Amino acid sequence: MTSAPPLVLPGPHTTGATGHAWLHAAVARIEADFQRSADTHLIALPLPDFAARGIDLYLKDESTHPTGSLKHRLARSLFLYALCNGLIHEGSTIVEASSGSTAVSEAYFARLLGLPFIAVMPRSTSPEKIAQIEFYGGRCHWVESASAVYDEARQLELETGGHYMDQFTYAERATDWRGNNNIAESMFHQMARERFPVPRWIVVGAGTGGTSATIGRYVRYQQHASQLCVADPVGSVFAAYHRTGDATLTGPGSRIEGIGRPQVEASFIRSVIDRMIEVPDADSLAAMRALSRLLGRKVGPSTGTNFVGMLTLAHEMLARGEQGSILSLLCDSGERYLPTYHDDGWVADKLGDCSTAHEGIVRLMRPALTSGT
The missing domain is CATH 3.40.50.1100 (Rossmann fold)
Incomplete structure (x- = not known):
């Protein structure tokens, strides 16, 4: 599956003018995607x-x-939270520990921004979810038990120099609960x-x-x-x-x-x-x-x-x-x-x-x- 066209802004990961331009384009792309979606029934x-x-x-x-799931809301919030906190940059590898649905949704947003995505998940995850992650250009990284996903995701974050989204920590703070x-x-x-x-x-x-x-x-x-x-x-x-x-x-x-x-x-x-x-x-x-x-x-x-x-x-x-x-x-x-x-x-x-x-x-x-x- 081909990925979405990348945000065409050359240069290294930086917080200077180029980095801010990439950030603004990334947030705008996510917000435009949101505006194309009607509310759920x-x-x-x-x-x-x-x-x-x-x-x-x-x-x-x-x-x-x-x-296709509730986790679409979470993934959108996690990406915006990480972008606006300076945790994701141009070219960042996105890593997540997920049993399926969150990884599917995060793979979608990673593709939207032209970023590589790795889902750390147990081998017992349903084949349909695996296929959807791969459809959006994500890669699955297997562990033998659900309890092993956290450490493996952190290790992949270090190896890739990317960002571990860590839904289990940031889900409660990434969404504006006031409205x-x-x-x-x-x-x-x-x-x-x-x-x-x-x-x-x-x-x-x-x-x-x-x-x-x-x-x-x-x-x-x-x-x-x-x-x-x-x-x-x-x-x-x-x-x-x-x-x-x-x-x-x-x-x-x-x-x-x-x-x-x-x-x-x-x-x-x-x-x-x-x-x-x-x-x-x-x-x-x-x-x-x-x-x-x-x-x-x-x-x-x-x-x-x-x-x-x-x-x-x-x-x-x-x-x-x-x-x-x-x-x-x-x-x-x-x-x-x-x-x-x-x-x-x-x-x-x-x-x-x-x-x-x-x-x-x-x-x-x-x-x-x-x-x-």
């Missing part, structure tokens, strides 16, 4: 049994970004004409923690009554860290690609999160498939995790006689996971029998069945 889920009881559920569809077209501002703008415009709950997953940090801070800054819930897959350390505050915790990590971590990440800000819900892998997979049928198109496994959180909170609201809206994210398309999470043989081998979980999710989607009314 807000989907009202067709769940009439909940709606009849005064609870509306919504998903903001982040799969419609140019690179300026961030995801939280977009959510509340799109909800303005709904029956319950201020969500009772906003549900997200956490990989870096950047999205939950942005939304949690924005809600407080705007003085909204919404509460923030993070749906965390079993195996991730985030839920335990939220309970204990022990940043030294480690764990096996998540089997739900894109969310959950084996260690506490700097961008995960526990103090802005009101609730954590730990979701078993089988429930995430069952919810992913049930939601795919409901929408008529496939969604990814992290969206399934979010959906479990939404249904759990909806039933708690019903039990308390509350009404309101619950808003979450459709993180990426399920087309990326056809050989894995959407393949029956792969699921049976990796996760076992999910039929009981599927039956449970179907019941949760029909409150009339579970409440007996």
Whole structure:
């Protein structure tokens, strides 16, 4: 795949006139790309049994970004942050530690600026994401376990003289959480004409923690009554860290690609999160498939995790006689996971029998069945 035309400004990496000219052209190119993109859609889920009881559920569809996932926003913010802090220069090699979606999006922006890109990732990353990284001109550098990506990325930064983007550290600070077209501002703008415009709950997953940090801070800054819930897959350390505050915790990590971590990440800000819900892998997979049928198109496994959180909170609201809206994210398309999470043989081998979980999710989607009314 050929890269985008380079920013034609000769000369070494410098902070002089030439360096500033390259920087200005780079920022302008990213901003022009942003202006070509419409906002992502807000989907009202067709769940009439909940709606009849005064609870509306919504998903903001982040799969419609140019690179197909929520991480497009993060990659754009990380590039602008690094550019404006003088961390990226003409010819810089961009290095990232990523299990897939962030690397896909960063490869896109690296190509936009004519910069080489290396993604450090576990060998278990889905083939579809690998193909997309390579489509955008990126190179994949393999490690055997998720915990090894950090040190390897730092080593590659030294070897290339480039810049390690370090999404797990900078995600929470690269985005302007007060507004300026961030995801939280977009959510509340799109909800303005709904029956319950201020969500009772906003549900997200956490990989870096950047999205939950942005939304949690924005809600407080705007003085909204919404509460923030993070749906965390079993195996991730985030839920335990939220309970204990022990940043030294480690764990096996998540089997739900894109969310959950084996260690506490700097961008995960526990103090802005009101609730954590730990979701078993089988429930995430069952919810992913049930939601795919409901929408008529496939969604990814992290969206399934979010959906479990939404249904759990909806039933708690019903039990308390509350009404309101619950808003979450459709993180990426399920087309990326056809050989894995959407393949029956792969699921049976990796996760076992999910039929009981599927039956449970179907019941949760029909409150009339579970409440007996």
